[in-house]
Amino acid sequence: MNTKNILVPFGKDSVDLKPLYHSFALAKRIRGKVFIIFFKSKHPDMHRSPAIEEACLEMVHSAREEGVSVSFHIAHDRFEHELIDFIKSEHIDLIVMGSKDDVMEAITKEIRPKVSVQIIQVEGKQDINFFE
Numbered sequence: 001m002n003t004k005n006i007l008v009p010f011g012k013d014s015v016d017l018k019p020l021y022h023s024f025a026l027a028k029r030i031r032g033k034v035f036i037i038f039f040k041s042k043h044p045d046m047h048r049s050p051a052i053e054e055a056c057l058e059m060v061h062s063a064r065e066e067g068v069s070v071s072f073h074i075a076h077d078r079f080e081h082e083l084i085d086f087i088k089s090e091h092i093d094l095i096v097m098g099s100k101d102d103v104m105e106a107i108t109k110e111i112r113p114k115v116s117v118q119i120i121q122v123e124g125k126q127d128i129n130f131f132e
Helices: 018-030 052-063 079-089 102-114
Strands: 005-010 031-042 071-076 094-098 120-122 129-130
Touching: 005 018, 005 079, 005 102, 018 031, 018 052, 018 071, 018 094, 018 120, 031 052, 031 079, 031 120, 079 102, 079 120, 094 102, 102 120
Parallel strands: 005 031, 005 094, 031 071, 094 120
Antiparallel strands: 120 129
16 A cells, blocks of 8 residues: 655645644544645745744644654745645645635645645534535
8 A cells, every 4th residue: 555645735824733633633544644844935024923833843743653654844935836846756645734724725726737636625623625
């Protein structure tokens, strides 16, 4: 069985960790690998609150303790290009993102024709939508 690679992208305005919870639970069930990619602008005034990043890193640590394979990455500026390259190089099978992240949704719509990957949006613990 091939390992399923799950990507959870965080845009500069992302504030919801539900996609991460969902991805860790899924990876644990299917023995998949979770890749987290954070967008950070090179301009200091554009950086997200460090609280979301710190919470994410705490979740990464906990998931690793539970045996989930997790990889954490930072992307700068040309996020669309880096995201496409990352999806292709890491052979991503599934993208899991939050439903209230308009910037990430727009970027995903833009790159979708360029990559072959399933995309889902997570609204709540049991509420998942297939991205169209």
